[in-house]
Amino acid sequence: MKQYIVRRVGYSLLSLFLLSLTIFLFVRVTGDPVSLLVEPGASPDDIETMRRQLGLDQPLWVQYGHFVASFVTGDLGLSFYYRTPVLELYFQRLPNSLLLAGVAMALSLLIGIPSGILAAVRVDGFWDSAGKIFSLLGLSLPQFWVGLVLILFFSVYLGWLPSSGSGSVAHLLMPAFTLGWYFAAAHMRLTRSSMLDVLGSEYIKLARLKGLPEALVIGKHALKNALIPVITLAGINLVVMINVAVVVETVFAWPGIGRLLYEGITFRDFPVVQGVVVIGGAMIVLVNLMVDILYALIDPRIRLES
Amino acid sequence: MVSPSLSTTRRGALGLSAAAMIGATLRAANAAPDGELRIGVHVSLAPTWFDPAETPGIITPFLLMYAMHDAMMKAMPGDPVTPCLTESWTMARDGLSYAFTLRKGVLFHNGDALTAEDVKFSLERYRGAASKTLKERVAGVDIHDPHRLTIRLNEPWPDFLTFYAAASGAGWIVPRKYLQQVGDDGFKKAPIGAGPYKFVSFTPGVELVCEAFESYWRKAPVIKRLVFKVIPDEATRLAALQRGEIDIAYSIRGELADELVRTPGLTIKSAVGSAPFWLYFPEQWDPQSPWHDPRVRLAASLALDLKTMDQALTLGNSRLTGSIFPENFEFYWQPPAPVYDPGRARKLLAEAGRARGFDAGDYYCDTSYANIGEVVLNNLREVGIQVKLRPLERAAFFKAYSEKKLKNIVQGASGAFGNCATRAEAFVVKGGTYVYGNYPDIDALFAEQAAEMDRAKREAILHRLQQLVHEKSIYAPIWQLAFISGVGPKVGQSGFGLIRGFPYTAPYEDLTLKGKA
Numbered sequence: 037m038k039q040y041i042v043r044r045v046g047y048s049l050l051s052l053f054l055l056s057l058t059i060f061l062f063v064r065v066t067g068d069p070v071s072l073l074v075e076p077g078a079s080p081d082d083i084e085t086m087r088r089q090l091g092l093d094q095p096l097w098v099q100y101g102h103f104v105a106s107f108v109t110g111d112l113g114l115s116f117y118y119r120t121p122v123l124e125l126y127f128q129r130l131p132n133s134l135l136l137a138g139v140a141m142a143l144s145l146l147i148g149i150p151s152g153i154l155a156a157v158r159v160d161g162f163w164d165s166a167g168k169i170f171s172l173l174g175l176s177l178p179q180f181w182v183g184l185v186l187i188l189f190f191s192v193y194l195g196w197l198p199s200s201g202s203g204s205v206a207h208l209l210m211p212a213f214t215l216g217w218y219f220a221a222a223h224m225r226l227t228r229s230s231m232l233d234v235l236g237s238e239y240i241k242l243a244r245l246k247g248l249p250e251a252l253v254i255g256k257h258a259l260k261n262a263l264i265p266v267i268t269l270a271g272i273n274l275v276v277m278i279n280v281a282v283v284v285e286t287v288f289a290w291p292g293i294g295r296l297l298y299e300g301i302t303f304r305d306f307p308v309v310q311g312v313v314v315i316g317g318a319m320i321v322l323v324n325l326m327v328d329i330l331y332a333l334i335d336p337r338i339r340l341e342s
Numbered sequence: 343m344v345s346p347s348l349s350t351t352r353r354g355a356l357g358l359s360a361a362a363m364i365g366a367t368l369r370a371a372n373a374a375p376d377g378e379l380r381i382g383v384h385v386s387l388a389p390t391w392f393d394p395a396e397t398p399g400i401i402t403p404f405l406l407m408y409a410m411h412d413a414m415m416k417a418m419p420g421d422p423v424t425p426c427l428t429e430s431w432t433m434a435r436d437g438l439s440y441a442f443t444l445r446k447g448v449l450f451h452n453g454d455a456l457t458a459e460d461v462k463f464s465l466e467r468y469r470g471a472a473s474k475t476l477k478e479r480v481a482g483v484d485i486h487d488p489h490r491l492t493i494r495l496n497e498p499w500p501d502f503l504t505f506y507a508a509a510s511g512a513g514w515i516v517p518r519k520y521l522q523q524v525g526d527d528g529f530k531k532a533p534i535g536a537g538p539y540k541f542v543s544f545t546p547g548v549e550l551v552c553e554a555f556e557s558y559w560r561k562a563p564v565i566k567r568l569v570f571k572v573i574p575d576e577a578t579r580l581a582a583l584q585r586g587e588i589d590i591a592y593s594i595r596g597e598l599a600d601e602l603v604r605t606p607g608l609t610i611k612s613a614v615g616s617a618p619f620w621l622y623f624p625e626q627w628d629p630q631s632p633w634h635d636p637r638v639r640l641a642a643s644l645a646l647d648l649k650t651m652d653q654a655l656t657l658g659n660s661r662l663t664g665s666i667f668p669e670n671f672e673f674y675w676q677p678p679a680p681v682y683d684p685g686r687a688r689k690l691l692a693e694a695g696r697a698r699g700f701d702a703g704d705y706y707c708d709t710s711y712a713n714i715g716e717v718v719l720n721n722l723r724e725v726g727i728q729v730k731l732r733p734l735e736r737a738a739f740f741k742a743y744s745e746k747k748l749k750n751i752v753q754g755a756s757g758a759f760g761n762c763a764t765r766a767e768a769f770v771v772k773g774g775t776y777v778y779g780n781y782p783d784i785d786a787l788f789a790e791q792a793a794e795m796d797r798a799k800r801e802a803i804l805h806r807l808q809q810l811v812h813e814k815s816i817y818a819p820i821w822q823l824a825f826i827s828g829v830g831p832k833v834g835q836s837g838f839g840l841i842r843g844f845p846y847t848a849p850y851e852d853l854t855l856k857g858k859a
Contacts, residue, residue, distance in 0.1 A: 067737035071744075073398055074471065074758075079768070080775060081474040086398070089469075118546075119390035119530075128546050180575075187581045199581040200573050202548060289573040291547030298574075299386050304737060 037332065044328050048321045055317040056107065059310050060100050068092075069116055069304035090116050103310065112314075113307035117299065122311035125296060130278075132202060133292035136215065136285070137277035139208055143216035144223050145270060149263070151220075152227025156235060156262075157254060167224055174221025179214055183287035186210045200289035211288040215281050219273050223266055230262040271323055279316035375554035375566040377855045379833070381847065382579045382588035383570050387550050392533035392541070393526070397470035397511025401615065401757060405846040407514055409552050409568060411535035412559075414442065414461065414506070414513040418849060419840040422670060423507050426560075427456060427515055427536065437498030437795045444489040448559045450517045451540040458491040463518035465493070465506075471759070472510040498795055501763060504672060509759035538563045538851035547572055563851040583608060583828045589855075590836060590847060591828040596713075599657055599826050607831040611838035612659035612824040615845040616668035617757035619714065621646075621818040624748055627779030632700050636815050637690040642751075643818035644687040645725040648680055651717045652821060659824035666769060666817045667808055670843035672761040673801050675808040680819065687725040699726020703750035708740070709733040714820065715753050744775050755823070762804050763791060770811055784810050832856060 070086045087093050091102070106113055112122035155167035190210060191199035197206050234240060235258055243253045281294035289295075293312060300308030383405070390396045391403035394411055408416075415431075418424035425431070428442045448456040462483040468476065479502070481494040495502060506513045520534050533541050538560070539552035550570040554563040571588055573579040580598050583591040584605055594602050594610075602610055623639050625631035632638050652660045663669050664680040691697060702722070707715040712733040719731055729751060734742065742748050754776065758768065771788045772780035784807055791803040811817065825845035829836045834854035837847035847853060 067735065068741055069737070071737045071740040074400065079472070079475065079764075082471050085474050117386075117390075118388045119396065120388075120546075125546065184577050187578060192581050192584050195585065199585055199587060200575075200578045201571065201587075287575045287578055289548075289571075289575065289578060291545070291572075295386075295547060295574070 040332055041329060044325055048325045051321050052314070052318060055321075056104065056310070056314050057100070059313045059317075060103060061096075063304065063306045063309050064096070066304060069306060072303055073116065107314065112311035115300075115308050116305045117303045117308070118305075122307045125308065126293065126311060126315060129291055129293045129296050132290060133278045133281065133285075133294065136208065136211055136281060136290055136292055137274055139212040140216035140219065140277055140281075141270060141274050143212055144218075144220035144273075147216070148220040148223030149227050149266065152224040152266075153231055153254065153259065153262075155224070155228045156231035159232065164228075167228065171221035171224045174217045174224075177217075179218060179283040180287050182217065183210065183214045183284060186214060187287075200287075202290055207288075207290075211281075211284050211290050214288075215277060215284045219270075219277065222273070223270065226266050226269055227262065230265050231258060234258045234262045268327065271327075272320065275316065275319045275323060279312060279319070373564075375556065375563050377565050378567040378569060379565045379590070379853060379855065380569045380571055380588040382573045382582055382591040384574065384576070384579065384593040386547055386572050386574065387544070387570060389530040389544065389546075392530050392544075394464065394511035394514030394516060394535075395467050395469055397468075397514070401759075401845065403511075404844070405848075406550070406570070407511070407537070408846075408848040409537055409539040409850045410533055410541055411514045411516070411537045412448075414515065415503075416507065416513070417670075417841050417844060419852075422672065422842065423503065427461075431503075437495070437500070439492050439494045440502065441490070441492045444491075445559060446489055448536055449557050450520070450536050451534045451555055452517065452520060454517055454519060455488075456515060456517070456536050457488040458485040459488070460515050460518045461491055463521070464515045465512050467516070467521075468510065468512040470511050472505050473512070476505055476510060476512055500792070500795055500797075500800060501761065504761045504764070508761075509764065538849070539568055542567075558851060560849075561851055564854045565850075568850065580828065583830055586830060586832075589830040589832050592825075592846065594826055594828045596655065599828075602828045603657070609829045610657065610659075610826060611829050611836055612656070612826045613839045613845045614659070614661045614822050614824050614843070615757060616670055616759075616822075616843040617755055618663065618666050618668055618822045619711070619753065619755040619820040620666045621718065621820065622752040622754050622776075622778075623816075623818075624746070624752060624778035625750065626816065632694070632696060632702065635694045637694040638696060639815035639818065641687040641690040641694070641725060642722060642727060643815060644681060644683045644690070645721045645727065646680070646718060646818060646820065647682045647721050648821060649682065651714070651721075654717070655713060656821075656824045656826060659826060660821040661824070662821050664812070664819050665808065666811065666819050667762045667765050668822060668843060671765065673804040674762055675805040677808070677812040684721075684725050691726060696726070699728065702727050702729045704732045705729040705751045705753065706732050706734060706739065706742070706748045707753035708736045708755070710736055711753065711755065718753065718820070746778050753820075762808065763788070763800075766804070766807060766811075770807070770816065781810070781814060781816075 070083055070090070070092065073086055074082055091099060103113065110123065114120065115122055115125055118125060151167045151170060155164040158164050187199045187210065190197040197210055201207050240253060240258055243257050279293050280297060281292060282298045284290065285292045285295035286298050296308060297312045299305065300312060385402060387406065391406050392410065394407060397403055412426055414428040415423050415425050427445055427448055429445045431440055431442045433440050444456070444458060444461065450456060462485060465483060479496055479499050481496045484492045484494065486492070515536060517534055521529050524532065538555055538558040540555045542551040542553050544550045549572060552568045554566050556562040573582055576594060576598055579591040580594055580602060582588045599610060602608055621642060623633035626633045626639060628634055648662050652658050652662060661669065662680050664677045667674055669676070691699065705715055705719060712731065715731050715733065719729055722729055743752060743754060756769065766788055768774045769776050770784060771777065772785045787803050787807040791800045794800040794803060827838060832855055834856045835852055837849065837853045840852065841848055
């Protein structure tokens with residue numbers, strides 16, 4: 037078991053190293069941020085001064101060395117655009133992202149799981165078709181479009197909800213729904229397919245043969261097992277919602293990490309993009325590591341096989 | 343003959359009117375600032391913009407600096423170099439120093455008096471755009487008393503005031519004592535300036551709140567609170583304006599601007615910034631290129647239907663100056679108005695041996711402004727010049743442009759600060775960042791003006807230089823782009839367009855709400 041955990045931690049650290057190297061090189065391939073921070077026509081002196089101030093005059097390997105050394109000490113560098121430590125920016129936005137992601141996740145599960153169960157129980161019936169349409173729309177309609185339609189309808193025409201910003205429950209409803217719908221559709225599809233698998237299994241057939249009420253078969257025996265992959269996916273999705281709700285946060289002017297990432301990409305703010313991606317990656321790696329360890333604890337075959 | 347009673351009545355009425363006017367004036371003078379103005383801003387506000395020392399070479403930070411800070415001299419309505427914190431200045435005869443007399447009684451928001459020490463400190467601390475140029479040329483600052491100082495130069499520099507007052511943030515004054523107490527980071531968290539509005543709170547990514555500084559030397563602002571709300575999405579910004587969540591929405595373009603015009607109660611306001619757009623022909627120095635012939639370059643210019651394009655893309659608000667130099671810049675020379683004449687364009691092409699037109703290759707532009715390129719492409723095709731649109735991502739475009747890697751036609755633009763000399767240096771004169779070739783007569787004029795300390799003579803030289811740029815058709819100018827914003831029904835004086843070349847609302851102390859002016 038100890039060897040298994042050490043190996044998993046090693047893989048996780050390697051993943052993080054590769055992620056940091058990839059994102060470090062990738063953002064630099066996209067071009068020179070200085071050209072976005074000064075006006076076209078700025079003097080070569082100004083461009084050079086700016087490049088020096090941002091540390092971009094250093095060779096790539098030196099820049100990467102600084103990045104890694106700072107990261108290890110918990111310093112993600114200074115944002116080019118804000119001239120503020122990236123970690124400070126990240127933690128300023130984190131509560132907003134947690135709130136939005138939490139509510140969106142709750143909505144997505146509240147909508148996705150019951151509709152997925154209904155679709156599986158009434159397979160090929162009306163509710164299954166309705167569920168398919170719902171999930172198809174949720175996955176295919178662009179979030180910016182859904183967001184703008186909601187703003188037009190609920191803010192401009194009805195005047196019920198504020199169009200953007202944060203600070204109250206009313207501000208949260210539209211962005212949470214827009215973000216949640218996409219994930220609700222994904223959760224609905226997974227719940228449906230998982231439920232169909234479970235409902236076809238031998239122990240469910242036995243439960244039915246024993247004459248257990250259908251509600252008990254589905255609610256107690258089938259749902260427990262069917263939800264395992266859904267909950268696993270929801271955990272990963274929560275990390276995604278926190279870190280990359282870029283479109284929703286931009287459309288609704290929600291001050292979260294997704295918008296920070298959007299700004300980072302727009303202004304080629306290398307430290308911000310690197311910081312957000314690496315923290316997001318670290319969260320996913322950590323979640324996966326914990327899941328791997330839990331699986332190994334629960335199922336001895338996993339640690340023995342590995 | 344006027345009857346006594348009537349005379350008395352008239353006198354009485356006049357007296358009453360005068361009393362009422364005086365009363366109203368006194369009330370206005372004594373009235374405390376009132377109300378709140380909410381401005382929907384198109385970009386995220388960065389704390390670095392709270393500190394004038396870090397002014398980058400872009401216009402956006404000035405939308406906050408005009409609120410919280412003040413400068414020795416700055417662009418104001420009617421005058422691009424208006425004395426503000428300085429009452430007056432004089433240049434020494436040898437051009438080696440400038441003596442300034444500061445305005446008395448100016449206070450920072452914390453109650454400290456603004457003195458020459460603060461001016462010296464702000465200049466020495468400055469590290470933003472053009473800081474290297476300033477530091478290389480400024481020899482030192484001598485303080486004579488709290489309100490008089492002299493800035494010494496290493497050598498005569500005709501553009502000193504341009505750089506000190508307009509092309510940098512070095513002339514924007516910060517409080518020395520306070521800054522030394524709180525440090526750079528502390529200052530960004532709680533900035534103190536000498537502007538008409540004082541900092542109240544900043545929520546990153548959400549809003550900046552400022553409150554009227556009633557002791558502002560020019561006048562007390564009329565509006566009590568300014569709230570800058572960050573709404574990056576244009577459609578959301580418009581929705582917030584339509585709903586009354588904000589009173590001013592910056593940057594509403596294209597179809598959304600049409601929607602804004604159609605919405606009752608909302609008005610469109612445009613301000614023309616200092617960013618002209620143009621077509622550049624980088625191969626004009628290659629004898630094998632069709633662009634080598636000035637008639638072909640002129641034909642391209644005549645083929646552009648700029649009025650229609652302006653109407654379609656910026657609702658007729660951009661300025662068709664016919665120049666690559668911003669009209670609000672010092673030493674500007676106004677060329678003849680641009681003409682749309684496709685018939686003459688075809689004739690010129692025929693004279694140049696291109697009667698059937700020609701394939702001009704690629705048309706490079708920044709993707710953000712590819713919509714302009716699409717219109718230009720159609721215009722050029724109508725006279726037989728075939729081009730393919732090659733939009734490049736903004737950073738890649740300007741990198742390739744400055745590294746002289748682009749060919750055929752380049753759609754360029756610049757909003758860099760300065761004057762016509764600095765603009766010529768970057769875009770016209772040999773060695774300029776965006777110059778692909780040069781003309782010796784223009785280079786000679788540039789060198790001549792750089793050594794000329796007499797302003798009138800320098801202006802004449804720079805006018806001649808601009809005239810040559812026009813006559814040689816080095817560029818085909820497009821327009822000076824309008825920045826379109828929306829204004830809600832609550833706003834009285836929005837401030838748009840009061841300061842030439844400034845795209846945002848300013849001066850803030852002049853803004854009013856309806857019924858509260």
